[in-house]
Amino acid sequence: MNLIHICDQGERISIASPFQKKGNATLAIVGPKGGVGKSIISANLAIALSNTGKRVIAVDLDLGAANLHAILGVRESKYTLDDFVMNKVNDLSQVVSETGVKNLGIICGGDVPGIANMPYQRKMKLIGHLLKLDSEIIILDLGAGASNNVVDFLIIAQRGLIVTTPEVPSLLNVYSFIKTTIFRRLAFHYKNNNSPGMLDLLENARNPEQYPRLKMMEGFLEEAQKIDGKLAESTSRLLEGFFFFIVVNRVQKSEDANAGAVIQNLMRKYLNITSSTIMTIREDDEVRGAVAKLTPIMLENPTSTFSLDIMQIAGELYCN
């Protein structure tokens, strides 16, 4: 089993390998560009998975902009994630509220100012508790952007689901986010192996105008080979281990579905990421109405096109 060691400030946590297609039960859902429907997908996917009889906990990690509880129709909760981060509650499991949907619990986000910039030690404590939650499936609803917090929560999950719409701005953010995630993961790897040479190379790769050869991961690996053959090989293996589920949301016409294939091509060509699955969710006007009523569409209309697409994704993720 591969282990990740997150230790960018001296601390270290070891967890199972990232982004495996099958096996473990922590699913991170991220939408690098805000407003792409990530939280709506998280909420409804959580319901679809809980309908299979599995215990599911949805965690609102959109720090400072929490709304998962509203989408799930949860109006009150005794505690929120903020209470745990602020040390008002000792154990994260105390923060879990029931949603009214069978088998589905939620950890609601709060609204304490500055919570998105929680200190490193608190983040590590939170990660430790998240991984110990007693549930068959844990869904992490992450915030937009590519901050270290968002990327780290994705890295600790066993599966990463990246939500985009077919438009260019969102696709740009997806590619940049994936690249950021890979670079951060590689930085952890090189720090753990005490390789300043590889860290320098990684730093150079952030400046493609000055180092055009490093624009493609293949060029990076060739240069890495000159610095440390073993680390270059382990880098290749790490890249092979990455697996992303890419969800193209709000698909209106058949060409929109191409967006996933384009990202897949870019990932393969420039980042050496060869493993990914593309899934699509059709545009459905009923979603807006359900959100306005603070009722998940999976409950409001389980046979809507959105609900059917969500169920298909749930099946792809966990039931096949």
Next chain:
Amino acid sequence: MSSPVIVLSPDNIRGAILKKILSRSGFDVLWFKSFYEAEEAFKKYAPLVVIFDTKGLQAGEAGLLKKLRNNLPGTVIIALVEASAMPRYEAEGPPRELRLPEPLDPELIVSRVREIVSSSPVERASDSKPGKDTLMISLRKFLKLD
């Protein structure tokens, strides 16, 4: 998804030139220095085109062309062969591949690859979807990948 063009060249300079010129022309390219290294890629991608550079190969390695032919029945192989070595490769049996004589002519190679790819029904079906090329070009431009 289009399959990559696979370049098999033991020569560092020629391999790099081929890879660069094909990449610049918009092809996905994988370059390997030995048949052994390339085998996994052959299995994984079933490439439409393989460019087999014979420069620098030993006389006993002429059989590699035959091996490629047998392993990749649906692939067009472009063999780059020096005039003096042509008889050696012709002795391997009737050519199914294109044989381009030396010196290395990258533009000719790109044009041959383009002809092969554009005439492939698989490529036509998968890559001519409206909007896909435009989207790819836009993203590469904004991400400064070219």
